[in-house]
Amino acid sequence: MFPSPGGAHPPPEQLFGGRYAVDGALPWGGLVSYYRASSEGTPLILCVLPMDVSRSARAEAAFSELAHGLGSIQAHAVPRVLDAGVIDGVPYLAFQDTRGTVLADILRDRPLSSLTALRLATDVLDALDAGHAHGLVHGDLTPQNIIVTRKRNGRLGARVIGIGAVPLLRANPETSAHAAHTGSGKHAVAYMAPELFGGGTFEPPADLYSVGALLHHMVIGSPPVGWETDEGFDDVPGLPDVIRRAMDGRPQNRYPNAASMRAALGWIEVESAKQNPQTQDIAPWMETSHVGSIPVASLASTLPPTHVSSSHPAGKVLSTSGARPVPIEPIVIEALDEGDGRRWLQITLLLILLGTLVFSGYWWKSQTRPNETTVPFGLDPNAQHVE
Numbered sequence: 574m575f576p577s578p579g580g581a582h583p584p585p586e587q588l589f590g591g592r593y594a595v596d597g598a599l600p601w602g603g604l605v606s607y608y609r610a611s612s613e614g615t616p617l618i619l620c621v622l623p624m625d626v627s628r629s630a631r632a633e634a635a636f637s638e639l640a641h642g643l644g645s646i647q648a649h650a651v652p653r654v655l656d657a658g659v660i661d662g663v664p665y666l667a668f669q670d671t672r673g674t675v676l677a678d679i680l681r682d683r684p685l686s687s688l689t690a691l692r693l694a695t696d697v698l699d700a701l702d703a704g705h706a707h708g709l710v711h712g713d714l715t716p717q718n719i720i721v722t723r724k725r726n727g728r729l730g731a732r733v734i735g736i737g738a739v740p741l742l743r744a745n746p747e748t749s750a751h752a753a754h755t756g757s758g759k760h761a762v763a764y765m766a767p768e769l770f771g772g773g774t775f776e777p778p779a780d781l782y783s784v785g786a787l788l789h790h791m792v793i794g795s796p797p798v799g800w801e802t803d804e805g806f807d808d809v810p811g812l813p814d815v816i817r818r819a820m821d822g823r824p825q826n827r828y829p830n831a832a833s834m835r836a837a838l839g840w841i842e843v844e845s846a847k848q849n850p851q852t853q854d855i856a857p858w859m860e861t862s863h864v865g866s867i868p869v870a871s872l873a874s875t876l877p878p879t880h881v882s883s884s885h886p887a888g889k890v891l892s893t894s895g896a897r898p899v900p901i902e903p904i905v906i907e908a909l910d911e912g913d914g915r916r917w918l919q920i921t922l923l924l925i926l927l928g929t930l931v932f933s934g935y936w937w938k939s940q941t942r943p944n945e946t947t948v949p950f951g952l953d954p955n956a957q958h959v960e
Contacts (some may be wrong), residue, residue: 603757
């Protein structure tokens with residue numbers, strides 16, 4: 574998994590010697606290797622791409638661009654990037670520590686409840702929405718690249734790994750023997766949009782196709798291979814229509830973006846809550862108004878709900894001290910609130926204007942009264958003053 578000019582495959586302990594302590598491999602991803610590691614006592618996840626960018630300056634630049642894009646994402650459903658670089662031609666990313674179980678292992682035992690499937694898919698769409706906003710397409714969205722975690726409120730959540738890795742490999746076939754690989758994990762082909770089989774470019778609609786297949790797998794227990802019936806969706810009767818639209822053979826007929834598909838799943842959850850009021854609840858973003866006893870978003874608008882960006886801090890991509898580090902400049906983690914910045918700017922300009930007016934008035938007064946006796950800076954206490 575570690576290509577080098579000589580064809581050798583150095584172990585991760587040797588590859589990251591002196592920089593990261595590698596604790597062991599993780600059963601995540603497929604094409605990309607993941608390791609649990611630490612740096613100066615801080616736990617993290619190392620992601621190693623199966624390519625040798627020393628063979629192509631273009632590939633090295635493309636990896637640098639990918640690292641910057643991932644470091645700019647501010648979504649909780651995407652692990653935060655802490656470091657990125659290249660050692661002996663092998664590109665790597667260091668992510669914040671993430672604990673969870675790969676979705677493929679969970680689905681191996683049984684399907685998920687419809688409510689859990691909807692919520693996990695919503696998290697996946699949040700991650701895709703953030704990635705697409707930065708020009709990054711996943712290209713390999715399978716259960717092998719989704720980590721199921723437990724949130725603070727006790728609910729299950731999803732975190733997406735591997736964003737942009739397959740498009741990077743496909744665009745630089747000279748650097749990797751895996752460039753023509755069809756995807757990660759079992760049934761990977763079932764998640765692949767049809768336009769990609771003909772050598773099409775990776776675009777956001779391809780990711781939405783994969784989400785449709787993912788929903789079918791989570792609810793029914795298998796990908797929609799030869800799927801013709803709606804059986805198994807009794808408590809979410811509208812979900813088959815969402816899946817069909819997401820998996821339409823023509824990209825232009827799918828949802829226009831991840832946010833609109835996420836909104837469609839929200840409405841499915843509302844309809845499910847109407848049928849199962851004791852076991853279902855309402856998506857938090859819909860608790861804005863009421864129609865009967867069901868809280869829903871405003872029905873007057875034909876547009877999907879506005880996407881609210883996560884407050885999760887952006888990652889910071891650092892240059893590395895490895896053999897051949899990619900020149901990656903630091904990314905600003907925290908930015909000032911634009912509203913506060915504008916207010917302070919207005920106050921500063923107002924103070925400058927007032928100061929200018931006061932000074933101008935004083936100068937004009939001194940120019941228009943030239944014969945008036947100027948008050949001395951100091952007075953002699955012994956001097957006699959005549960009334």
